[in-house]
Amino acid sequence: MKHHLPLALAVCLTLNACATADxxxxxxxxxxxxxxxxxxxxxxxxxxxxxxxxxANSFAESKGKVAVPVAAxxxxxxxxxMPNYEYQFRLVDRNDPRASGGGLIKTPDMVIENRNQAPAVIVNPPPKEVAQPKDVYTELLKLDDLRKRGIITDAEFEAQKRKLLQGQ
Incomplete structure (x- = not known):
């Protein structure tokens, strides 16, 4: 008759098994x-x-140092x-100020990226259109046509003509 480990003991040993990397x-x-x-x-x-x-602490002691956490x-x-724990540490001398304690850098389990672009915000409005220099000859022809049709008087024509010729 063969002796077998009870099933409960086999399960217990399996559950406590760990894979530890160097x-x-x-x-x-x-x-x-x-x-x-x-x-x-x-x-x-x-x-x-x-x-x-x-x-990690035992490894540091074997080197005569102290293990200071870097990240986990x-x-x-x-x-x-299967659950896993990864630990990064730095070896420092016992009298190093960092040996008194250190903080772990929390690394995210998941990174969510928002790839939608925010609408463009115009901080400075575009400059107003710069008035193009008027074609004086064309403007004078238009004014003369208005005078000939009786839409403007001779005095109004002369006043507008002066403004055009002065560049206003």
Missing amino acids: IVPMGTDVYMISQTSAGGVFTNMGTLKAEVIQR RETPPAPGR
Whole structure:
């Protein structure tokens, strides 16, 4: 008779399984660590985060340094999706002012872009049309025609002619 692990124990071991990536250098004294849990929706994100940060702190201690958080990104558990926590940190000396604490840069889980363009706003209205210089000869012909038809008097014709010739 073979002994089999009870099904409940097998499920428990499976749910607690984690895939932890090695600590990866990202630049001068900046590193990243990532851990994915096979626990699915049953994963406690707080525990997952604590394990990752503890590994980063242990790594820093092994180098005689302190791990200062730079950025973190989490993928929360959901049906069909394994939760993940990615942590980026910088190694600094214990007496470095940054060693006393640091803040994480929140990275968005989703970026929504609005590709609609706002209507153009005219700050300065366009300049009014500049009056084109009048063709004096054409204007004089029009005035003379009005005088000949009796629409304007000879005095009005002379007054308008003076204005045109003076450039008004």
